[in-house]
Amino acid sequence: MSIKDIVIPPSRRKIGPAKSYNHIGKPMKRLEDPPLLTGTGQFIDDVVLPHMAHAAVLRSPLAHARIVKIDTSAAEALEGVVCVLTGEDVAKTNDPQFGSGNGIEQYCIAVGRVRHVGETVAAVVAESRYIAEDALELIEVDYEELPVIATVEQGIAATGDGILHPNHENGNIAFECNYDFGTVEEDFAAADHVIQRELRWGRTSGMPIETSGAVASYNPGRSKFEVYSNSSMYNYFGHGIAASLRVPPSKLNVIPVYAGGSFGSKMFAHKVPTLTATLARAAGRPVKFIEDRIDHMLSSDQHGPERVFDCSVAIKGGKMTSVKIKTVDDYGAYAQFGVGHHGNALSQVTGPYDIGSVRYDLKAVLTNKCQQGAYRGFGAEVSNFMIERLVDAAADELGEDRVEFRRRNLIPKEKFPHIIPTGNLYDSGDYQAVLAKALDKIGYDDFRAEQEAALKEGRYLGIGVATVQERSVFSATEYWMLERDPAFPLSSVPESVGITVDVSGKVVVDLHAPFWGNSPETVVGQVVAELLGVDPTDIIFTYADTDHGLPSAGPAGSRYTVMISGAVVGATEKLVTKMKRMAAVMMGTDEEDVDFRDGIFITRSGNRSKTIEEIATAAYNFRLDFPDSDDFSSGLTVQHVYDHPLTTMPADDRSHLGIFYPIMGHMCHVPVVEVDIETGSVKILRYVAVHDCGTVVNPLTLGGHVRGGTAQGIGSALYEKFCYDENGQFTNASFADYTIPSAYEMPPDIQIGHVETPSPYTEFGVKGAGEGGRMGAPPAVVAAVEDALKPLGVRIDEIPIGPSRLREIIRHSTGG
Amino acid sequence: MAIKKHELSVEVNGRTVRAEVEPRMMLSDFLRHELGLTGTHVGCEHGVCGACNVMLNGRSARSCLTYAVQVDGAKIETVESLGTIDKLHPLQQAFWEKHGLQCGFCTPGMLISALELLEKNPKPTREEIVDHMSGNLCRCTGYQNIIDAVAYAAELMAEQANG
Ligand code: FES
Ligand code: FES
Numbered sequence: 021m022s023i024k025d026i027v028i029p030p031s032r033r034k035i036g037p038a039k040s041y042n043h044i045g046k047p048m049k050r051l052e053d054p055p056l057l058t059g060t061g062q063f064i065d066d067v068v069l070p071h072m073a074h075a076a077v078l079r080s081p082l083a084h085a086r087i088v089k090i091d092t093s094a095a096e097a098l099e100g101v102v103c104v105l106t107g108e109d110v111a112k113t114n115d116p117q118f119g120s121g122n123g124i125e126q127y128c129i130a131v132g133r134v135r136h137v138g139e140t141v142a143a144v145v146a147e148s149r150y151i152a153e154d155a156l157e158l159i160e161v162d163y164e165e166l167p168v169i170a171t172v173e174q175g176i177a178a179t180g181d182g183i184l185h186p187n188h189e190n191g192n193i194a195f196e197c198n199y200d201f202g203t204v205e206e207d208f209a210a211a212d213h214v215i216q217r218e219l220r221w222g223r224t225s226g227m228p229i230e231t232s233g234a235v236a237s238y239n240p241g242r243s244k245f246e247v248y249s250n251s252s253m254y255n256y257f258g259h260g261i262a263a264s265l266r267v268p269p270s271k272l273n274v275i276p277v278y279a280g281g282s283f284g285s286k287m288f289a290h291k292v293p294t295l296t297a298t299l300a301r302a303a304g305r306p307v308k309f310i311e312d313r314i315d316h317m318l319s320s321d322q323h324g325p326e327r328v329f330d331c332s333v334a335i336k337g338g339k340m341t342s343v344k345i346k347t348v349d350d351y352g353a354y355a356q357f358g359v360g361h362h363g364n365a366l367s368q369v370t371g372p373y374d375i376g377s378v379r380y381d382l383k384a385v386l387t388n389k390c391q392q393g394a395y396r397g398f399g400a401e402v403s404n405f406m407i408e409r410l411v412d413a414a415a416d417e418l419g420e421d422r423v424e425f426r427r428r429n430l431i432p433k434e435k436f437p438h439i440i441p442t443g444n445l446y447d448s449g450d451y452q453a454v455l456a457k458a459l460d461k462i463g464y465d466d467f468r469a470e471q472e473a474a475l476k477e478g479r480y481l482g483i484g485v486a487t488v489q490e491r492s493v494f495s496a497t498e499y500w501m502l503e504r505d506p507a508f509p510l511s512s513v514p515e516s517v518g519i520t521v522d523v524s525g526k527v528v529v530d531l532h533a534p535f536w537g538n539s540p541e542t543v544v545g546q547v548v549a550e551l552l553g554v555d556p557t558d559i560i561f562t563y564a565d566t567d568h569g570l571p572s573a574g575p576a577g578s579r580y581t582v583m584i585s586g587a588v589v590g591a592t593e594k595l596v597t598k599m600k601r602m603a604a605v606m607m608g609t610d611e612e613d614v615d616f617r618d619g620i621f622i623t624r625s626g627n628r629s630k631t632i633e634e635i636a637t638a639a640y641n642f643r644l645d646f647p648d649s650d651d652f653s654s655g656l657t658v659q660h661v662y663d664h665p666l667t668t669m670p671a672d673d674r675s676h677l678g679i680f681y682p683i684m685g686h687m688c689h690v691p692v693v694e695v696d697i698e699t700g701s702v703k704i705l706r707y708v709a710v711h712d713c714g715t716v717v718n719p720l721t722l723g724g725h726v727r728g729g730t731a732q733g734i735g736s737a738l739y740e741k742f743c744y745d746e747n748g749q750f751t752n753a754s755f756a757d758y759t760i761p762s763a764y765e766m767p768p769d770i771q772i773g774h775v776e777t778p779s780p781y782t783e784f785g786v787k788g789a790g791e792g793g794r795m796g797a798p799p800a801v802v803a804a805v806e807d808a809l810k811p812l813g814v815r816i817d818e819i820p821i822g823p824s825r826l827r828e829i830i831r832h833s834t835g836g
Numbered sequence: 837m838a839i840k841k842h843e844l845s846v847e848v849n850g851r852t853v854r855a856e857v858e859p860r861m862m863l864s865d866f867l868r869h870e871l872g873l874t875g876t877h878v879g880c881e882h883g884v885c886g887a888c889n890v891m892l893n894g895r896s897a898r899s900c901l902t903y904a905v906q907v908d909g910a911k912i913e914t915v916e917s918l919g920t921i922d923k924l925h926p927l928q929q930a931f932w933e934k935h936g937l938q939c940g941f942c943t944p945g946m947l948i949s950a951l952e953l954l955e956k957n958p959k960p961t962r963e964e965i966v967d968h969m970s971g972n973l974c975r976c977t978g979y980q981n982i983i984d985a986v987a988y989a990a991e992l993m994a995e996q997a998n999g
Contacts, residue, residue: 053932054921755884762979
């Protein structure tokens with residue numbers, strides 16, 4: 021099998037891009053904002069249930085140890101304590117957490133052994149959080165220390181007690197794969213240059229300002245849990261929490277609340293809701309558990325990737341032909357979602373470049389750290405950094421301008437749709453146009469003179485250019501890279517919507533994924549308004565819990581706007597069909613004689629019409645005015661489930677992975693920086709970000725994503741890193757020590773530009789854009805710093821490069 | 837052992853509140869859980885993020901680092917004292933117009949910090965705004981729109997004052 025065998029399915033799009041819209045493409049103010057601005061948005065810690073108790077957890081002070089004995093008696097005796105649970109208790113009532121398997125088992129409270137600092141060892145339920153925390157201090161735990169695996173090298177070499185999960189058959193190797201996509205050896209043999217680099221990407225995470233939390237209750241009569249949670253994807257993986265609680269999915273109702281940011285960290289936060297539900301069942305009353313910041317840093321569900329690369333690119337006649345990538349990933353102590361990182365990487369591993377073959381050798385190693393999960397980019401941001409560093413290195417070694425080298429290697433726009441060596445498809449794009457626009461905006465041609473003049477004054481200015489991909493709309497076949505023969509061959513990634521016109525004629529939209537800082541109401545409001553001709557500010561939104569949930573995977577992998585638009589198109593089509601039928605009867609004419617225009621049903625001749633309100637009144641109240649057929653059943657409610665618009669099966673022999681992440685955004689980020697070589701600090705003077713996200717639904721909110729994501733990318737490049745020492749101690753677990761950027765660290769103006777190449781496969785031609793900024797900023801910023809320090813012969817192969825690390829690099833540089 | 841409670845009388849958003857609290861109760865918890873004023877948010881509980889900022893006798897303060905008993909006799913204003921959904925305060929209006937929020941979790945603290953700035957300096961420069969607002973963390977917006985919003989709020993408030 022080869023990628024030549026992939027048959028691109030025909031487009032299922034119903035509505036193509038239009039020249040102009042009434043609502044789509046307008047910078048409409050967000051519908052979500054008024055409650056948030058007035059302090060009336062309901063977040064998880066705002067949920068209060070009658071007779072609710074509060075939980076706090078005891079965290080392991082050791083990175084790796086056997087739990088010999090836990091004495092909870094003093095804690096239990098404290099006035100105000102309701103109950104204390106340990107791993108032993110949990111093992112009696114629960115199954116392992118979602119994502120456990122292959123002998124790697126995780127529970128919401130550690131059973132028998134702790135595997136990272138901060139892992140939950142016991143939980144206390146008490147009348148108040150204050151009392152619960154008092155009680156933690158009364159719990160006595162005897163540990164037997166085990167060898168600490170603080171690095172991937174130690175993980176690979178470990179034996180005996182250094183093996184984190186003795187039941188896992190490959191020791192501390194969580195996962196390993198070796199893929200050759202295309203003619204790698206031949207391409208390298210034929211190359212006239214081979215450029216090689218060793219690169220390092222540091223561990224960070226989403227760090228939303230709101231941590232994860234849950235409020236749970238259990239009704240023993242109905243043997244049913246109700247869990248308020250700021251975890252998302254509950255309509256996709258909620259059954260995973262139910263399984264841990266040993267109940268059928270329908271015995272767990274997950275109720276969404278507003279989430280105060282996620283960026284991946286709440287994408288499927290499962291430990292907190294599972295623990296809270298477990299505690300509620302044990303306590304016999306509702307329980308609230310909200311992580312504090314330190315809980316969240318030490319033991320969230322989702323630390324970002326931590327990876328080293330040994331990679332090389334083959335070049336022939338100035339064109340890149342092949343890449344070899346060897347990567348070792350420091351997974352942390354458990355596997356869960358961490359595996360998703362590499363499927364993401366493989367969806368765009370060759371970047372925007374016309375590269376014919378790829379080798380991908382991956383070793384994922386278990387270490388005594390918190391486990392990995394998602395962080396904005398979900399591993400694809402790391403491969404963007406890798407390929408961009410390699411491209412910059414190649415241009416430098418060939419003695420060529422980095423932009424010129426890119427221009428020659430970008431996939432030309434005539435080549436779309438384009439299948440890359442891994443099998444994934446890039447649907448559309450115009451990469452030269454994006455690059456040209458970005459360079460124009462920053463004034464690239466004038467920069468070298470400015471740089472030279474500054475250097476004469478002893479100032480080190482640099483410019484970086486990153487041209488990178490933003491894959492969007494994942495298909496779950498992505499995970500098939502992990503196994504030849506998947507035990508659970510998941511291939512569904514739907515999104516759903518319900519739309520009701522209520523008795524008063526108001527449009528009510530029922531979403532099946534939560535608000536977590538994105539703009540679901542605004543974006544859906546604009547699309548619904550476009551299709552139904554109603555005022556978007558008049559639409560009412562509800563969020564379905566799992567009891568009423570339709571299939572949905574929520575906002576992840578920059579999929580939501582594309583997928584929910586597809587669902588809304590399907591739903592409004594059904595709704596308009598029914599209303600048109602009713603309008604025809606009401607006006608005494610045939611359906612074919614009725615047009616729907618700007619929210620009015622009107623006869624061809626134009627002399628009779630019905631409004632949505634009039635039809636709603638009749639639909640709910642006057643059944644006998646209509647024919648006796650199910651087409652006219654009372655009410656006006658429709659639902660639509662939209663499945664992935666373009667995906668194909670992976671090859672059986674995994675010679676390719678099929679089409680799994682095809683709606684391909686693109687961006688060019690160009691920062692200008694100044695480096696203070698005495699202190700190692702970096703100031704970003706100017707910043708341009710040009711994106712192609714296809715048809716833009718709302719430029720205001722899209723701009724917010726670009727800027728916010730860029731800020732996070734700048735954080736990853738310059739400021740943020742979770743530090744574990746040689747004993748596995750987490751040495752910077754606070755906002756004072758783990759420094760996310762403040763307003764000070766931001767460039768004064770991130771200038772945004774758009775190029776719109778609509779996707780041929782999605783409604784209106786929309787592409788995903790939610791992760792954009794963070795996927796572009798790290799390679800761009802590092803390239804700019806390197807450019808600034810070129811006179812000193814500095815080469816940068818890692819992030820983050822905080823001031824002290826940059827000083828070190830400068831000291832060891834050839835010219836420093 | 838029961839902890840002795842202390843009496844407290846404090847003006848919150850223009851109303852006098854009397855309560856008995858444990859000496860260790862944080863002001864953030866008192867406002868949120870005793871008074872139900874959940875607009876004030878808690879992001880770190882160690883004084884860094886500023887999500888918990890409230891006005892304490894006319895100056896912004898971290899309610900997560902302040903004990904409720906410390907505010908006996910004081911005057912507190914929280915986000916709930918600003919505008920309402922139907923009549924937003926110019927700061928809220930400006931944050932809305934300029935897309936100065938995404939998840940909205942940092943927003944109440946941001947609004948309080950901005951209020952403090954504009955009360956003492958109605959015409960701040962961009963640098964002064966950045967300087968003042970850099971004590972509040974936001975993970976969503978990248979700050980630029982927040983800075984724009986504060987500058988715009990200053991304009992709106994000047995217009996209101998003039999007219
Ligand atoms: S919660 Fe008070 S400063 Fe973060
Ligand atoms: S808007 Fe989400 S943290 Fe600021």
